[in-house]
Amino acid sequence: KIEKEKRELAKQHGMVRSEVSGGEIAEEMEKERRTFQLTMCEYLIKVNEIKTKKGISLLQNHIKHCSSQFNFFQECLNTMAKLKQFTEKLIPELQSMKIRQDEEKKQLCSLRDQLKMALQLEQKEDPGNKQAGYNMHQLQGNKQYGTEKSGTLFKKSDGLRKVWQKRKCTISNGYMTISHSMLNRPPAKLNLLTCQVKPNMDDKKCFDLVSHNRTYRFLAEDEQDCVAWVSVLSNSKEEALNVAFSKAPGGGESSWEELTRAIIEEVRGMPGNRECCDCSAPDPTWLSTNLGILICIECSGIHREMGVHLSRIQSLSLDKLATSELLLARNISNSVFNDIMEANLPSFSLKPTVHSDMVFRKNFIISKYVDKKYAKRRLAAQCSGLPEAIKDKDIFSLLQAYAENVDLSEPVLAPLQEPGETILHLAVLLSDRTSLHIVDFLVQNSRSLAKQTAEGNTPLHYCCSHNKPECVKLLLKAKANIAITNKAGETALDVARRMRHPLCEELLLQAQSNQFNPNVHVEYEWWLGQDDMYESDEDLDEKVRPQQALAWGHAC
Structure with missing residues (x-):
């Protein structure tokens, strides 16, 4: 009754209370049971997969790994078998090579013993040569003989005959001049600062003058004359030394x-330097530092227009030049330059004169320097002979190659140290106080400042590795890149520090801090007031003047 009243009350208020039958409850329970069974099946499947991976798949992968290892070791075994065959063939070859080398060494040792015996016999025949050499103790001369003397001495030749030759000798201003027997040959001039005087203990009339590369033996008229010559040489050297030291501090x-x-x-x-190289105007005062020629002010303007990669112009009178800018000018004259660059000029009417207008001048200069239209040509312009030109310090062969547009930055066929060396690398390696002009020409005209060898070394690396501070100056003056590293990861500064070359290191530190002065001086043998001062008659017979060595065919 109470339940019936509740249903009626709910119906009156609009609330319908539905009844849940037993069939509906059974249906819901069946659905939940099937869902649970599905979840259990999925769980069991996952468990089965895990068991399979832990067991069968693991064993299968292990078998594959073992098979791979077996194949690898089988290949190693086959390779070792082949190597064994090779070593069996190599062993007898090495034994035969060792036998040949031992035989060659035996022959060389025998030859060495023969040469030693021959030298000992020569020393016994000429015992005076034993003492030839530098001595730490400088000989003091008799001051009453002064510092200048002129007269005749007998000089012993260095040839096979070793004959005495009468020569006129002069001592003055720290130099000893030895005249040649032929008047058309220039005398030899020795700087006494680099020489040492040694009296001969066996013959009181003889004395030796030891230079940096040879020993001169002189014979005076008598013992008193010999004492006079030795004293004057010693006094003149002492005077030159005092002058050099007095100039050094201030x-x-x-x-x-x-x-x-x-x-x-x-x-x-x-x-040819009394006239402009291009128009023959008198007294030119402008210098092309990378070509070593003198030009007038009108032609210099056109040279500037061409660009510094072709011609770098400085004034001899207005600019404050350094010695480094005069290296090429001292070794290349207008005449020699035009002998090459104007060799094929069809007519002199094509060459401008003092009165030519600027258009005519410009056309000629462009044809001469840019197109190299009038330059001497060879049948085969190859650079295979350029390394020989570097060794011979032959600037004219380099100028000929420049005129023929030979690529001076190409690697040479026979490098001295590392594959990939250019002729600039060779020039740096072979440089000394007499060959800086060769380095300077290549620095300014070869476009190989950044060229690297197979080991990554630039010419600047070579300078620092072989302690060439004068070459460093020329390279830094041309704005060589100091940040380039070689294969070892070293810059040129790193190489200078590792090799303990303080002069090179100091120059590079200046460049690194932008304090390097490009207006730099260089230590160079300028030979002022003389053209060819060879030191002996034999040298004069063997050496050829540079103008005669101009032939490019001989250099290549």
């Missing part, structure tokens, strides 16, 4: 300026 800059002026005067007097 007069450094003025002495450089004085040297620069002397070089400029020497350059002005070289063949």
Whole structure:
């Protein structure tokens, strides 16, 4: 009754209370049971997969790994079998090579013993040569003989005959000049600062003059004359040494300026330099530092227009030049330059004169320097002979190659140290106080400052590795890249520090801090006031003047 009243009350208020039958409850329970069974099946499947991976798949993968290992070791075994066959063939070859080398060594040792015996016999025949050499103790001369002397001495030749030759000798201003028997040959001039005087203990009339590369033996008229010559040589050397030391502390800059002026005067007097190289105007005062020629002010303007990659112009009178900018001018004159660059000029009417207009000048200069239209040509312009030109310090062969547009930055066929060396690398390796002009020409005209060898070394690396501070100056002056590293990861500065070359290191530190002065002086043998000063008659017979060595065919 109460339940019936509740249903009626709910119906009156709009609330219908539905009844849940037993069939509906059974249906819901069946659905839940099937869902549970499905979940259990999925769970059991996953468990089965895990068991399979732990068991069968693991064993299968292990079998594959073992098979791979077996194949690898089988290949190693086959390779070792082949190697064994090779070593069995190599062993007898190595034994035969060792026998040949032992035989060659035996022959060389026998030859060495024969040469030693021959040298000992020569020393017994000429015992005076034993003492020839430098001595730490300088000989003191008798001051009453002064520092200058002129007369005749007998000089012993270095040839096979070793004959005495009568020569006129002069001592003055720290130099000894030895005249040649033929008047058309220049005398030899020895700097006494690099020589040492040694009296001969066996013959009181003889004395030796030891230079950096040879020993001169002289014979005087008598013992008193020999004492006089030895004293004058010693006194003159001492005087030159005192003068050099007196200039060193305070007069450094003025002495450089004085040297620069002397070089400029020497350059002005070289063949063809009294006229402009392009238009023959008198007294040219403008210098192309990378070509070593003098030009007038009108032609210099056109050279500037061409660009510094072709011609770098400086004034001999207005600019403050350094000795490094005069290296090529001292070794290349207008005449020699035009002998190459104007060799095929069809007519002199094509060449401008003092009165030619600027258009005519410009057309000629462009044809001469850019197109190289009038340059001497060879049948085969190859650079295979350029390494020989570097060794011979032959600037004219390099100029000929430049005129023929030979690529001076190509690697040479026979490098001295590392594959990939250019001729600039060779020039740096072989450089000394007499060959800086070769380095300077290549620095300014070869476009190989950044060229690297197979080991990654640039010419600047070579400078620092072989302690060439003068070459470092020329490279830094041309703005060589100091940040390039070789295969070892070293810059040129790193190489200089590792090799303990303080001069190179100091120059590179200046460049690194932008304090390097490109207006730099270089230590170079300028040979002012003389053209070819060879030191012996034999050298004069063997050496050829540079003008005669101009032939490019011989160099290549």
